[in-house]
Amino acid sequence: MTDRLSAREVLALVTDDFAELTYPERESGPDGPLGWHGYDAARARAAERTGETESVVCGTGTVDGARAVLIAFEFGFLGGSLGQRTGDRLEAAYEHARAHRLPVVPLVATGGSRMQEGMLALAQLQRVARQSALTRRSGLPQIAVLRDPATGGGWATLGAGADVVLALPGAQVGFAGSRVRPADADPAAYTAEAQVAAGSVDAVVPAGELRGTLGRWLRLLTAPSSDPAPVPDPLGETGPPATGWDAVRRARSPERPRARAYLDAYFTHRVALCGDRSGGTDPDGMLCGFGEHEGRTVAYAAQTGAATRPAGYRTAARLVRLADRLGIPVLTLVDTPGAANDAEAERQGVGAAIADLFGEVASVRTPVTTLVIGEGGSGGALALAAPGRTWATPDSYFSVIAPELATAILKRPPKETEATAAQLRLRPQDLTELGVVRDRP
Numbered sequence: 001m002t003d004r005l006s007a008r009e010v011l012a013l014v015t016d017d018f019a020e021l022t023y024p025e026r027e028s029g030p031d032g033p034l035g036w037h038g039y040d041a042a043r044a045r046a047a048e049r050t051g052e053t054e055s056v057v058c059g060t061g062t063v064d065g066a067r068a069v070l071i072a073f074e075f076g077f078l079g080g081s082l083g084q085r086t087g088d089r090l091e092a093a094y095e096h097a098r099a100h101r102l103p104v105v106p107l108v109a110t111g112g113s114r115m116q117e118g119m120l121a122l123a124q125l126q127r128v129a130r131q132s133a134l135t136r137r138s139g140l141p142q143i144a145v146l147r148d149p150a151t152g153g154g155w156a157t158l159g160a161g162a163d164v165v166l167a168l169p170g171a172q173v174g175f176a177g178s179r180v181r182p183a184d185a186d187p188a189a190y191t192a193e194a195q196v197a198a199g200s201v202d203a204v205v206p207a208g209e210l211r212g213t214l215g216r217w218l219r220l221l222t223a224p225s226s227d228p229a230p231v232p233d234p235l236g237e238t239g240p241p242a243t244g245w246d247a248v249r250r251a252r253s254p255e256r257p258r259a260r261a262y263l264d265a266y267f268t269h270r271v272a273l274c275g276d277r278s279g280g281t282d283p284d285g286m287l288c289g290f291g292e293h294e295g296r297t298v299a300y301a302a303q304t305g306a307a308t309r310p311a312g313y314r315t316a317a318r319l320v321r322l323a324d325r326l327g328i329p330v331l332t333l334v335d336t337p338g339a340a341n342d343a344e345a346e347r348q349g350v351g352a353a354i355a356d357l358f359g360e361v362a363s364v365r366t367p368v369t370t371l372v373i374g375e376g377g378s379g380g381a382l383a384l385a386a387p388g389r390t391w392a393t394p395d396s397y398f399s400v401i402a403p404e405l406a407t408a409i410l411k412r413p414p415k416e417t418e419a420t421a422a423q424l425r426l427r428p429q430d431l432t433e434l435g436v437v438r439d440r441p
Contacts, residue, residue: 004148005207006050007057007072010107014145014211015061018070021096023058024088033084036116042078050076054085055110058093060102064215066222069097073109073147073154080110082154083117087124090158094131103141103218104132108159112152125153132161139325141221143214146171146192146201163322164217164273165201167192168210173201199275199311217271220290223297224327228367228389230293232266232331236373236395240429244421247428248403250395251375259287259302259333262373266331267291270300273319280311280348285336288319290328299323301384302333305374307340313353316384317360324364332361332384334372337402339380357383372396372437376426392428392437399426 011018031039047053055077061070071093073080082090097104114121135142144162146155149172156175159165167173174181174190181190188194195201205213235257241247250256263270270291275281285308288301301316316332323330339350361368361384368386375381376398392398400406403421407414431437 004075004109006076007052007074007107007109010109010145010147011057011059011061011070011072013207014063014105014107014214015070018059018061020057020059021089021092023054023085023092026085026088028084032117033120034116034118039116042116046077050074052077054089055080055082056086056089058089060096060100063105063218064211066103066215066218068103068105068218069093069100070105070107071158072107075109075111075147075149078114079112080154081112081114081121082110082124082128083114083121084124086114087127090124090128091131094135097140098135098138101140103143103222104135105143105145105214105218106158106162107145107147108150108154109147110152110154111149112154122153125157128157129161132157136163136325139224139327141218141326143217143221145205145210145214146173148172151175151190160200160277163221166203166205166210166213166217167195167201168207169193169204196274197281198279199277199281199315200279202274203272213271216269217290220271220292220297221326221328225296225329226327226367227296227329229298229329229331229369231369231391232262232333232371234393234395235261235265236393238394240394241397241427243418244397244424244426244430245403245418247397247426248421251397253395256374256395259304259335259373262333262371263287263291263300263302267293267298267300273315273322276311276314276318278311278314280309280314282309282312282315285309285340286312286315288315290323297328299328299330300332301330303336303381303384305335307338308336308380309340310345310348310350310353313339313350313357313383317353317357320357320360320364320368324360324366327366329366330364330368332368332370332386334370334376334381334384334390334398335374335396336377336381337375338377354379354383361386372398372428377402388438390437392431394428396428397426398431398436399424
């Protein structure tokens with residue numbers, strides 16, 4: 001458990017010019033809509049203890065140079081629970097964000113819906129979900145910060161429903177709060193760190209770094225551009241490979257520059273998108289995020305040279321969808337021997353994950369630029385490649401199948417592998433001649 005910051009304390013952590021919004025007034029009978037005995041007294045005690053009149057404080061502020069609508073939960077007010085008046089405030093905050101074209105930053109610390117208002121409180125989740133969806137449809141980003149705790153419907157809407165999810169170290173995060181979990185549940189599963197490992201949170205950020213990190217995300221996600229991402233310069237060998245097998249050998253060389261080297265050279269700075277939001281991550285096979293290139297924001301999805309797992313494809317699809325909605329160009333780097341083909345990959349739905357990525361890349365409105373920087377292994381590589389906007393470095397290849405596998409399928413002896421590589425016409429210059437990739441600009 002982290003030190004619990006009040007709503008005003010966490011706002012002061014991220015902004016110096018917070019201006020609170022005005023809120024709609026709601027009349028209700030004694031002890032709320034259900035007449036729950038003692039509810040008014042509990043609210044009065046919460047107000048005296050916290051200095052707040054509800055469980056959320058909403059307003060605008062500048063976060064490290066970026067303007068945003070900020071929604072801070074006050075956990076000391078009835079456990080940061082959502083009731084009808086909470087819903088009124090949240091709706092007003094989202095409406096203000098859309099009217100003024102501002103991103104939304106929920107700073108979540110809640111135990112869930114307010115029992116003293118029954119189903120009327122639970123129904124606020126639908127209200128919040130609608131406001132979030134309308135804001136998403138308007139092309140405005142939502143970046144959630146999970147504090148301690150972030151549980152129940154507040155986590156399942158304002159938290160998990162955000163485009164990017166950051167969390168404070170050690171924060172309790174999960175749909176089930178501590179008092180409603182199975183008695184034998186592992187508490188370590190309900191932490192921010194566990195949610196990062198499960199692909200539901202993008203990063204754990206220390207409180208002292210929150211303003212800078214949040215500001216960087218806000219600046220990057222609010223800078224649309226209609227121009228395609230420029231093609232990165234090759235970092236490895238510059239001359240064309242002599243033979244097909246020479247192309248394969250170059251692409252498989254451990255000395256060849258990999259994705260991280262390309263990203264470091266291309267971006268002034270970048271932030272990582274982590275996880276597929278379906279329980280998986282693929283940190284060894286796919287790198288995704290947003291960065292600044294020559295003053296512009298570019299989204300990236302880059303294979304690392306390893307076999308790409310289903311979670312990697314789903315994370316890339318998530319990245320492409322978000323970039324498309326925000327109007328940000330995408331750069332993809334292709335480098336994989338192919339999709340993971342073990343039994344676990346099949347159980348995790350590798351075929352469906354690849355199909356989803358194929359569909360996203362094929363249908364986005366934002367421009368996608370692809371550079372093949374190493375191995376282009378079959379459909380597992382092609383899923384990340386932009387139709388008509390793909391280039392290849394001199395130390396790469398792209399093939400319908402690996403030469404060794406083609407040799408085996410054709411029932412040829414292994415000594416014919418090099419000849420098979422030549423027949424596949426997988427060299428960069430072959431691919432240019434075939435029209436699969438484009439000449440360098």
